[in-house]
Amino acid sequence: MNIENLCKIYKTKNDEVKALDNVSYEFKPGKLYAIMGHSGSGKSTLISILGLIETYTSGKITIDKKDISKLKDDELSDLRMKYIGFVFQDFYLDEHLKAYENVMLPMLINKEIKKEERKEKAIKLLTDLGLKDRINHFPKEMSGGEQQRVAIARSLANAPEIILADDPTGNLDEENEKLVFETLKDLAKKGKCVIVVTHSEEIKKYADEILKITKGKLES
Amino acid sequence: MNLKDQLWIIKSRLLEKRNLLFMLVLFFVFIVIIISLTFYNCIKFINYSDIVKPNSRNIYIEIDNPSEESLKQINQITHVIFAISGQTYQIGFFNNKSSNHVYITPLIEKEEITLINGKNLKNKNDMLCPNNFYPYDFKDIIDTKNYLKGKEVLNKTVTINNEVFTIVGTYDAPKIRNTTYNCYISEKDFQKLVTNHNNITIRVDKLENRNLVIQELKKMGYNNINTQYINFNNNLIYTGITIILIILFISFAIIYNFTKKKIRYHLNNYGILKASGYKNKQLFHIELLENLIIGTICFMISTISFIIVYNSIVTNINILNIAVYNSEITLEINYFYIFISYITILILIYIATKYLTHKYLNISIHYMLKEE
Known part of the structure; x- marks a missing residue:
């Protein structure tokens, strides 16, 4: 994933706020990137743009040599399904679905995964993340750390190349934070490009690259 | 994404409180529409008697x-x-x-x-x-x-x-x-x-x-x-049509309001699905299917309830079954009108869902996920 001169300007009635200011960087597979910065520095905006869930004002993003600025909404959806897995601070699990069913959700639109394979794949992902005993549990029956690991398993459902995590440990205690970072580190070791936005200094133990963002400018 | 997969997503949330309330309201909407159409049918029957x-x-x-x-x-x-x-x-x-x-x-x-x-x-x-x-x-x-x-x-x-x-x-x-x-x-x-x-x-x-x-x-x-003097009152028919149109307008307002609340409530879920690669069209189909299922369930319950209550009233009051202006009038339930009311409600559901999903699913996913 490559970004060049990325700018994001939020327009209000009387003012303009530059959230990202000419940000350029190349994210490579097999590495864990940590993006750190103060509140309002633009880190969440950056990861949202990288995850194709937020628009940008100018610049260029290429994923697998494809310039995404030329893509239509449906094509962006296809790209998100194929290349990107997103983990959020608030987990966003469907409370009516069991853990494995939450993981199955992204698979429903992936034609490459056969219907009969979905459940098996979801169970395997949860087992790999140490949630074998929680497969049939509803989100409310799990701890925050477990819910976040279910969310990580869901982000891996369609085997994306890029994993984006927006403050994934923001709602977790230290023990669970460690577990989540270890999980993300393992994914990077398996060849995924993992980009984490966080406030936690703990990430420094796991990250291959630390990127600082200040007033919309990225510093490596 | 096939119908079975859409049903799989819907099944788990179909009986959530919000939907049950929607069902209850739709039940009464159907009852009101069926009753007004049945009475309109009777008025029309009597009004057209002299002509027929x-x-x-x-x-x-x-x-x-x-x-x-x-x-x-x-x-x-x-x-x-x-x-x-x-x-x-x-x-x-x-x-x-x-x-x-x-x-x-x-x-x-x-x-x-x-x-x-x-x-x-x-x-x-x-x-x-x-x-x-x-x-x-x-x-x-x-x-x-x-x-x-x-x-x-x-x-x-x-x-x-x-x-x-x-x-x-x-x-x-x-x-x-x-x-x-x-x-x-x-x-x-x-x-x-x-x-x-x-x-x-x-x-x-x-x-x-x-x-x-x-x-x-x-x-x-x-x-x-x-x-023979022909007794035909156009105003009666126009009044009936006006009342039905008012009822339909109120029905649409109710359906629109409930669908809006439902979509806003599910916006986080839709946001995460969009972030996972779901297209707006697929999410619209899920929401529409859910609403159509709710509409169909309510239609069946309200129609059966109406038929039972109506038949018991009509059977017990013989005069209703016999004559108006000394001409036998059938107070049988008009199934065509009931079918029309069902189709009308489905159309209203479709319009409300189409408009609202277009409105809410086109906002940035980032904001969809922030929606409380």
């Missing part, structure tokens, strides 16, 4: 002993179905139980009646009666002890002027708004019964042609021409 009934197309000329030649001439006028000497009339009859009244009309070949039981007129002194035969005047109509239904009527005899008539068939009287005691005999038998030849009865093919025939008759020199 064959006797409204009759023209009567007061003339003593009309000649065969004059009848022949009238029969040749365009739009005239028949012209006969004598007037269709109410006549007393006797049977072994009591003496009552029937209204005798000659059945001309071109006349359209729908037989329900038995056979058509064939032999001498055969008679056709309404399928719900009630040989009484309006003042007696609440008393149903001699009210005969369907096949019970067949082979009963009626004695008129010492002639014994046998009921060989029953016809659908409400369809042409005939009274519950309007019976048909052959033209030949009718002429035998008619003793007072001081009238000509003419029937025209369509009500709107009645005046054309009257003009022709006047040109031929006939003056004492009478017709």
Whole structure:
């Protein structure tokens, strides 16, 4: 994933706020990137743009040599399904679905995964993340750390190349934070490009690259 | 994404509180629509009675002993179905139980009646009666002890002027708004019964042609021409339509409001699905399918409840089932109208869902996930 001169300007009635200011960087597979910065520095905006869930004002993003600025909404959806897995601070699990069913959700639109394979794949992902005993549990029956690991398993459902995590440990205690970072580190070791936005200094133990963002400018 | 997968997503959340409340409201919406359509149907039925009934197309000329030649001439006028000497009339009859009244009309070949039981007129002194035969005047109509239904009527005899008539068939009287005691005999038998030849009865093919025939008759020199007064109130129909439109508007407002709340409530879920690669079209199909299922469930429950309640009321109140303006009125549930109300609600659901998903799913995923 490559970004060049990325700018994001939020327009209000009387003012303009530059959230990202000419940000350029190349994210490579097999590495864990940590993006750190103060509140309002633009880190969440950056990861949202990288995850194709937020628009940008100018610049260029290429994923697998494809310039995404030329893509239509449906094509962006296809790209998100194929290349990107997103983990959020608030987990966003469907409370009516069991853990494995939450993981199955992204698979429903992936034609490459056969219907009969979905459940098996979801169970395997949860087992790999140490949630074998929680497969049939509803989100409310799990701890925050477990819910976040279910969310990580869901982000891996369609085997994306890029994993984006927006403050994934923001709602977790230290023990669970460690577990989540270890999980993300393992994914990077398996060849995924993992980009984490966080406030936690703990990430420094796991990250291959630390990127600082200040007033919309990225510093490596 | 196929239908089965969409159902898989919906099944888990179908019975959540929000949807149950939506179902309850939709249940009442359906009940109100079905009730108003049923009453509209009754109003329409009564209002159109004078236009539909064959006797409204009759023209009567007061003339003593009309000649065969004059009848022949009238029969040749365009739009005239028949012209006969004598007037269709109410006549007393006797049977072994009591003496009552029937209204005798000659059945001309071109006349359209729908037989329900038995056979058509064939032999001498055969008679056709309404399928719900009630040989009484309006003042007696609440008393149903001699009210005969369907096949019970067949082979009963009626004695008129010492002639014994046998009921060989029953016809659908409400369809042409005939009274519950309007019976048909052959033209030949009718002429035998008619003793007072001081009238000509003419029937025209369509009500709107009645005046054309009257003009022709006047040109031929006939003056004492009478017709039946047609009681038709357009305002009644317009009021009914206005009330239904108001109900539909309120229904749409309710559906729109609930769908909006539902979509906003699920916005986080839709946001995460979009972040996982779902397209707006796929999410619209999920939301639409869920709403259509809710609509269909409510429709079935409300229709069944309505049918049970309505039938119990109609069966227990006989007068409702018998007559308005002395003409039998069917208060049967109009299933076509119920079907129309179902389709209408589905269309309203579709419009509300289409508009609202377009409005909410096109905002940035980032904001969808932040929606509380």
